[in-house]
Amino acid sequence: MSGWQRARRVVNYVNLSTPLGLLVARLGRARVTKGPGGLLLAHGYRIPFPVAGAFTLGNVVLTRRSEDEGYLTGPLLRHEARHATQYAFCLGVLMLPLYFAAVGVSVLICGHHGSWNLFEWLADLDEGGYRRRSPWWVRRTVIPSKEEGPDSSVV
Template identity: 70%
Template sequence: MRRWHRVRRTINYVNLSTPLGLLVARLGRARVTAGPDGLVLAYGYRIPFPIAGAFTIGNVVLTRHGEAEGYLSGALLRHEDRHASQYAACAGLPMLPLYVVAVIVSMLVCGNQASWNLFERLANLEDGNYPRVSPWWARARRPGRE
């Protein structure tokens, strides 16, 4: 594990975001396993919120998918890894309300929760399987509409 990943793991424990992630995984009855780069992977999360294929709290990456499916790998895992770094940069738990504000801004700008969400853009939209949607004011008018 790289030095940065060890530092991030420590920061996210101290700022309480990883302990919160472990609590959410336990409440969601997810199976927890050690992942790469100091991440903790939680498979089989059973609570229907949030609506996402995977989400990260601290260094804990949660998904409803099973471990055997191989869902948390490749580009998606890199995307979630970047979110873990964002928790460290935001001093942990303040990222949660900041993320909600970013979702609201993105919805207002383009009607999509991720396309103009700063956190999702910094984590690479495509790696998270999110579309790039233009702002509403930049979209071309449809023919026949005024």
């Protein structure tokens, strides 16, 4: 574990985001194990909210999937680790209202909770499995005229 990962772990305990994550994991009856980089992986989370493959509270990464599935690995785990870092920079549990405000902005812009969410962009949308969606003011269908033909570009 790097020095930065140790510091993130300490900051997220002190700012109460990791204790909140452990409480949520316990309430959701998840099994918590040590993960890489000072993360705690909580598998088998049973509460139906939030609707996500995985989510992070402090240094705790929660998923409904079992540990045997190997879901919390590779790009997704890197994405969730970036969220753990965001908790350290956003004063812990204060990240939650900021995150939900970013969800609202994203829904207003494109109708999806993650595509224009600043926190998801900073955590790398692609590694989190999010599709990039155009803002509502850009998405318009253009029916090509007969002169343009079917190969015309859609704006």
